[in-house]
Amino acid sequence: MKKSQTRPIDAIYLALIYLFFYLPIAVLIVYSFNNSSYSLVWHGFTTNWYHSLFSDSGLWIAALHSLIIGVLAATFATIIGTLAAVSLYRYRFMGKGLLNGMIFILIVTPDIVMGISLLLLFSILNMPLGFWSLLLAHITFCIPFVVVTVYSRISGMDKNIFEAAKDLGARELTIFTKITVPLLLPAIISGILLCFTLSFDDVMISYFVSGPGFEILPLKIYSMARLGVKPELNALCSVTFILTLLLVVLSQKLTRKES
Amino acid sequence: MKGDNNFRNFSVAIISTWLGIFALFAFLLVLFASFMQPDSNKIFNFHFTLSNYTTLFSSLYVIVFFKSFYIAGACTLFCILLGYPFAYILARKTSRWKDLLLLLLIIPFWTSSLIRSYAMVAILKTKGVLNNFLIHLGIIHHPLQLLFTNTAVMIGLVYNLLPFMILPLYANLEKFDNRLIEAARDLGAGKVRTFTKVILPLSLPGILAGSILVFLPAMTLFYIPDLLGGAKALLLGNLIENQFLLTHNWPLGSAISVTLTAVMGIMLVAHWLSSKNRSGEDFL
Numbered sequence: 001m002k003k004s005q006t007r008p009i010d011a012i013y014l015a016l017i018y019l020f021f022y023l024p025i026a027v028l029i030v031y032s033f034n035n036s037s038y039s040l041v042w043h044g045f046t047t048n049w050y051h052s053l054f055s056d057s058g059l060w061i062a063a064l065h066s067l068i069i070g071v072l073a074a075t076f077a078t079i080i081g082t083l084a085a086v087s088l089y090r091y092r093f094m095g096k097g098l099l100n101g102m103i104f105i106l107i108v109t110p111d112i113v114m115g116i117s118l119l120l121l122f123s124i125l126n127m128p129l130g131f132w133s134l135l136l137a138h139i140t141f142c143i144p145f146v147v148v149t150v151y152s153r154i155s156g157m158d159k160n161i162f163e164a165a166k167d168l169g170a171r172e173l174t175i176f177t178k179i180t181v182p183l184l185l186p187a188i189i190s191g192i193l194l195c196f197t198l199s200f201d202d203v204m205i206s207y208f209v210s211g212p213g214f215e216i217l218p219l220k221i222y223s224m225a226r227l228g229v230k231p232e233l234n235a236l237c238s239v240t241f242i243l244t245l246l247l248v249v250l251s252q253k254l255t256r257k258e259s
Numbered sequence: 260m261k262g263d264n265n266f267r268n269f270s271v272a273i274i275s276t277w278l279g280i281f282a283l284f285a286f287l288l289v290l291f292a293s294f295m296q297p298d299s300n301k302i303f304n305f306h307f308t309l310s311n312y313t314t315l316f317s318s319l320y321v322i323v324f325f326k327s328f329y330i331a332g333a334c335t336l337f338c339i340l341l342g343y344p345f346a347y348i349l350a351r352k353t354s355r356w357k358d359l360l361l362l363l364l365i366i367p368f369w370t371s372s373l374i375r376s377y378a379m380v381a382i383l384k385t386k387g388v389l390n391n392f393l394i395h396l397g398i399i400h401h402p403l404q405l406l407f408t409n410t411a412v413m414i415g416l417v418y419n420l421l422p423f424m425i426l427p428l429y430a431n432l433e434k435f436d437n438r439l440i441e442a443a444r445d446l447g448a449g450k451v452r453t454f455t456k457v458i459l460p461l462s463l464p465g466i467l468a469g470s471i472l473v474f475l476p477a478m479t480l481f482y483i484p485d486l487l488g489g490a491k492a493l494l495l496g497n498l499i500e501n502q503f504l505l506t507h508n509w510p511l512g513s514a515i516s517v518t519l520t521a522v523m524g525i526m527l528v529a530h531w532l533s534s535k536n537r538s539g540e541d542f543l
C-alpha cells in the first residue's frame with residue numbers, strides 16, 4: 001500500500017465526518033448571537049446574551065468554583081502523576097505490575113463507576129459533599145492521564161542520562177529536579193492543561209460527589225440544558241467550548257513540537 | 260548512599276496510597292455494598308444477601324439491561340462502520356494538512372461532551388436546524404419528530420463517541436506494515452480478500468480498543484438520553500443514577516455497577532488476547 005494521493009471520494013468522506021463533528025458546535029456559536037429568544041430563525045446580530053451571561057452572579061460563582069477546583073486538581077494530579085510516571089519508568093518496586101494495570105484500568109473504567117465508588121467512600125467516611133470531595137475526586141480521575149502523557153515522553157528519553165548523573169554523584173532528588181523535570185517540562189505542562197480541561201468539563205463524576213453548597217459550572221450547564229435550548233445557554237456553552245478548545249490546542253502544540 | 264532510596268520510596272508510596280484508597284478501596288466498597296441489604300435510611304443494612312443480583316435479573320431491570328446493551332452495541336457498530344474507513348483513509352494520508360486533521364480529531368476527545376450533546380439538541384429540535392433545512396430543500400413538508408426519540412439518542416451517542424473509535428483504530432492502522440498487503444497481492448489475493456484476510460484481522464486489537472472506549476460510555480453517559488431521549492431510564496447509566504440519587508437503593512445501584520465492571524473485564528481480556536503477540540499500544 002503506497003502512501004498515495006487522496007482520492008476525491010476519500011476527501012469527501014473525511015470532510016463529511018468533520019462536518020458532522022463540528023457543524024453542531026458552529027451552529028451553537030452562531031445562534032448565541034441571534035437576536036431572538038425563542039426561534040432558531042435568524043433575527044439579526046446581538047451580543048445581548050453575552051451581556052446577560054456576564055451579569056449573572058450565580059454563574060460567576062459557579063465558574064470561579066470550577067476554576068479553583070480545576071487549578072488545584074490539575075496541579076496535584078500533575079505532581080502525583082509525574083512522580084508515578086518517573087517511578088514506573090526508572091525504578092523496580094514491589095507491586096509495579098499492579099500499579100501499571102490499575103492506571104490502565106482506571107482510564108477505561110466508565111466514569112459512572114468511579115463516581116459512585118467515590119460517593120460510597122465519602123459517605124462511609126462521613127465526609128460532607130462539596131469542595132473537598134470534588135477536589136479529591138478530580139485529582140483521582142486526572143492522575144492516569146498525566147501518567148500516560150508523561151510516561152510516553154520519558155520512555156523516549158535516553159536512560160544513560162540518568163546513569164551519567166548518578167555516576168557523577170547526583171542524588172535521586174537532584175536528578176529529578178535538575179534533569180528529569182526540565183526535560184519533561186513540555187509533557188508536564190501539557191498534562192496540567194489537559195487535567196484542567198478534564199476537570200473543568202466533568203459532569204459524570206462531579207454529579208455524584210458535589211453538594212448543594214458548592215456549585216460548579218458543568219453541573220449548572222447540565223441543569224440549565226435539561227430545561228431546553230436557551231440563547232443564554234448557547235452563549236455560555238460557546239464561551240466554555242472556546243476556552244477549553246484553546247487549552248487543548250496549546251497542550252497539543254507542546255507535546256507535538258519535539259516528538 | 261543509604262538515604263537515597265527516600266525519593267523513590269516517597270514517589271511510589273504517594274501514588275500507591277492515592278490509588279489504593281480512591282480507586283481500589285473505593286471500588287471494593289461498591290463490590291461489598293452490592294452484597295448488602297438495601298436500607299432507605301442509611302447506606303446499607305449490614306446483612307449479606309444476593310438479592311440485589313437476583314432483582315437485577317428479574318423482568319423490569321433485565322429489559323433495561325438488554326435495551327442498554329442493544330443501543331450501546333448498535334452505537335459501537337455504527338462507530339466501527341463510520342470510523343474504520345475514516346481511520347484507514349487518514350492513516351494513508353501524507354498531506355501537509357495531516358497535523359491539523361489529527362488535531363481536529365483530538366479536540367472532541369478532550370472538550371465537553373455535555374456541550375456537544377446540548378448543541379445536538381438545537382440541531383434535532385422540531386423547529387431546529389435540521390428540520391428547517393429539510394423543509395427548505397423541499398424534502399419534507401412537516402417537521403419530523405426527532406428529539407426525544409431513540410434515534411436522537413443514537414445520533415447523540417455516535418456523535419460523542421465516534422472519535423473514541425477512530426483514535427485507537429488510527430493508531431493501529433498507522434503502524435500497519437504495508438509490505439504485508441503487497442505480499443498478499445503478489446500471492447494472488449484480490450482487494451476484498453486482502454482486506455478480510457490480512458488487514459482486518461491485524462486491526463482487530465484496534466477495533467476492540469475502540470469498542471471498549473465506545474461501548475461502555477454508550478451504556479453509562481446518562482445525560483445523553485436525558486437531554487435527547489424520551490424515556491428516562493433508557494440506559495444503565497440512568498438506572499444507576501436513579502438508584503443512587505432518586506430511590507436511594509445504593510446496594511442495587513452498586514450491583515449494576517459491578518455487573519458493568521464485569522462486562523468491562525471481559526472486553527479487556529478479549530483485547531489483551533487479541534494483542535498478546537503485538538506491542539499492544541493501541542490505547543492512544
